Amino acid sequence: METQPWPGYCRALLASSVASSAARFPGRGEEAPERVHGVRKSLKESRALARLFLPSIGEPARVTIAALAVVRRRIGRARDLDVMEGRIERLAPPPEIAAPLRDAIDRERAAAQRAHTSFATAASRAQLQAIVKRLEGWDLSPVADADIAEAAARTFRQAVRRGRLAFDDGDPAALHALRSRVVDLRYQLSALAPAWPATLDAHSEALNALRDTLGDYNDLDVLGRFAAERGGLSPEALATFHERLDSKQRKLKRRAAIEFERLFAAETPDAFAARLAVYLRHPLGKLAPPRPKSSERLASPPVTA
Numbered sequence: 434m435e436t437q438p439w440p441g442y443c444r445a446l447l448a449s450s451v452a453s454s455a456a457r458f459p460g461r462g463e464e465a466p467e468r469v470h471g472v473r474k475s476l477k478e479s480r481a482l483a484r485l486f487l488p489s490i491g492e493p494a495r496v497t498i499a500a501l502a503v504v505r506r507r508i509g510r511a512r513d514l515d516v517m518e519g520r521i522e523r524l525a526p527p528p529e530i531a532a533p534l535r536d537a538i539d540r541e542r543a544a545a546q547r548a549h550t551s552f553a554t555a556a557s558r559a560q561l562q563a564i565v566k567r568l569e570g571w572d573l574s575p576v577a578d579a580d581i582a583e584a585a586a587r588t589f590r591q592a593v594r595r596g597r598l599a600f601d602d603g604d605p606a607a608l609h610a611l612r613s614r615v616v617d618l619r620y621q622l623s624a625l626a627p628a629w630p631a632t633l634d635a636h637s638e639a640l641n642a643l644r645d646t647l648g649d650y651n652d653l654d655v656l657g658r659f660a661a662e663r664g665g666l667s668p669e670a671l672a673t674f675h676e677r678l679d680s681k682q683r684k685l686k687r688r689a690a691i692e693f694e695r696l697f698a699a700e701t702p703d704a705f706a707a708r709l710a711v712y713l714r715h716p717l718g719k720l721a722p723p724r725p726k727s728s729e730r731l732a733s734p735p736v737t738a
Contacts (some may be wrong), residue, residue, distance in 0.1 A: 438720050439625070439713055440486075440576040446723045447482040448474050448568045451501075455561035459508065460554040469511050476505040481588075481620035486571070488587060489580040497564055504557045510545050514538050517656045524681075530674050533553050533665040541663070547633045578713045585621045586706030588614055592703060603686065605654040613645035613694075615640055625709070628716040636696075643692040650685040653678050662668055 456474040459468050466489040480501050486494040518538055521531055524703035592614040599607035657678045660666060666674065700708070 437576075437578045439578040439581045440489075440573045442720055442723065443482055443485050443624055444568055444571060444573060444580055447479060448565050449723055450479040451561050451564050451568070454479060454504070455558045455565070458504075458554060458557050458561065459511075460738075469508050469515065472508060473505060473512055476501055477616055478620045480505075481617040482624060484588065484617055485581050485621060485624075488584050489576045490571060493567070497567070500560060500564055504560055505552060506556055507527045511542070513655055514542050514545065515657075516652050517659060520652055520656050524677060526674060526677065530666060530670050533670075534660060537659070537663050537665055579660075579710055581625070582710040582713050582733065585618065585625065585708060585709055586702055588618045588621060589697070590702040592618055593697050596697060600686075600690050600693065605651070608647055608653050608686070608689070612644060612651060615644050615647065619644055625713065627718065627720055628712040630717065633712070639692075639696055643689060643696060646685055646689045646692060650682055650689065653682050653685070656704060726727050 454472050457472050457475070459472065480498055483494050483497045483501065487498070518535070521534055521538075525531075526534075592611060595607065595611040595614055599611045619637050622633050622637040622640065624732060626637060657675055660671060664671070685724055
């Protein structure tokens, strides 16, 4: 079978994204919010790209996605604490609410830093480097350009189903599940954008706006649960704080519903799949190899556990 260009291109993007995460994975004392956020974004991009191969090659892609999730969870708590601190600053609650919450966040951050050992960093980097190596062995000969387009359409279908469910019942967990697929589709369309840049870049950016809205909603949900479980607030202060959070979440949910309809009601998943397949079959320009990310070019020598 003749090798088609898009599977190899997407695998190269995936390897670049994972290598970037390995190079930038924070060690002890390197947990600056920008660095943690950047690595989390790279790992989510890697998950989205690996999902493009899930229907066609199965187990190798599934193992890769699971391994990326394990690594991402190791820095998830640090990211949550940074986000909660920023949310409190923007919400500007009265001192009797803000002070106990900031103290609780400081305690959690200290505990997270103690748990973030040099061994955990070395193990995470080694896992990510091993993923990059395994990607070289993926057999892409059975994977066609149409399989890549169909995999992205599968993400579109899942987002539609999750969105209908989430906006029907308003469950925060369902909205978060929708966000995961919106994030995946955003990165997938960004990867495929060289086919039809103006159209796919614009679609990707619109998905990013929905991702941000759903992310703001989820950040407030995480903060509300943290305040109830570990914030040390009085019942009266907690009730007041939740009223403020609920008001903002209602506005965000309304905005997200509008953005969702604009993105997912204009065409059916089958129509989306057909359109994307045409883009990949007749790209506007020649497909160039992806350039390494700057963090890869500056990567330190491989770290072993």
